[in-house]
Amino acid sequence: MEEFKRKLDELGTIIGDGIAYFAAWFGLATDNGETAHALKRYEGFFVAAGNALLWMALIQLNKVFDSDKRTVSMRNLLTELKEDRALVPELTDDNLLDIEKKLDGSEEVLERLKRFRDQRLAHHDSRVTGDTAVLIGEINKLIDDIKEMYNAICRGHNMESTTFESIARDAERHTGQVVQLVVDEKNRVARPYQDPRII
Numbered sequence: 001m002e003e004f005k006r007k008l009d010e011l012g013t014i015i016g017d018g019i020a021y022f023a024a025w026f027g028l029a030t031d032n033g034e035t036a037h038a039l040k041r042y043e044g045f046f047v048a049a050g051n052a053l054l055w056m057a058l059i060q061l062n063k064v065f066d067s068d069k070r071t072v073s074m075r076n077l078l079t080e081l082k083e084d085r086a087l088v089p090e091l092t093d094d095n096l097l098d099i100e101k102k103l104d105g106s107e108e109v110l111e112r113l114k115r116f117r118d119q120r121l122a123h124h125d126s127r128v129t130g131d132t133a134v135l136i137g138e139i140n141k142l143i144d145d146i147k148e149m150y151n152a153i154c155r156g157h158n159m160e161s162t163t164f165e166s167i168a169r170d171a172e173r174h175t176g177q178v179v180q181l182v183v184d185e186k187n188r189v190a191r192p193y194q195d196p197r198i199i
Contacts, residue, residue, distance in 0.1 A: 004080060004087045008154060010072045011064065012162050015146055018060030019164050020171040022139065025053035027175030035179055038186040055121050061139070062117045064146055065103075065110050074103070074149060081153065091156025099152055102145045109138045 028050040030036055039046045066073040078099065081088045116132035151161040 001087065004077070004157065007072045007077060007080075008157060011074065011077065012150065012154075014060055014063050014072070015150055016162075016164055016167045018057050018064070019143060020167050021053045021057035021060060022143065023168040023171035024175045025050055025057060026136075027172055027179065028053070030179070035183055038183040039179065041186060042182065057139075058113060058134075059117060059121055061142060061146070062113055065106075065114075074146070077153060078103070081156070088153060088156035090159055091153065095152050095156060099149045102149050106142055106145055109134060109142055113142075 028039070028046055030039070063071065064074050067075050069076065081091065082096070085091070112131050112134050115130050116134065119129070119132060147162075147164050154161050
């Protein structure tokens, strides 16, 4: 029971990190003209930071569904709880079926995500085989499904759930504040100098 809780907490951290990275990346991936122009002044940093955030988000989301038995993942926790339903006394058969349906429904996007991770992030294959395109809407839906699946298992285990919204909100807000500082600085530098002695 303690070991299952430890793994559940660790999986929650993986999910939270992935959500934070994705939210911060989204905050930098702006098409607002003024903001994009301001960030372009420091594109050596912001392009690299944006790529790193997105790639780390995708790596974390891949970890959630890893099937390697040595890992802490949604798949492995599901296997454990199906073998020992006492680990999740409050999880009903309907809850379990719902989790498995969400998992099955995400299979196609997960396959593309895994292919992208394997061929471009973990390694850089000389040739990409198969579709590796993943849309922002698909990632958002996958994150929503992950939160629902994870919280269903948590409620089944100890009647608790985790709020990931504050993690995303903080990442969005803080990224927005940093971006605003860059915009303000660009505007300050762009203003013509005015002699303070002239009224």
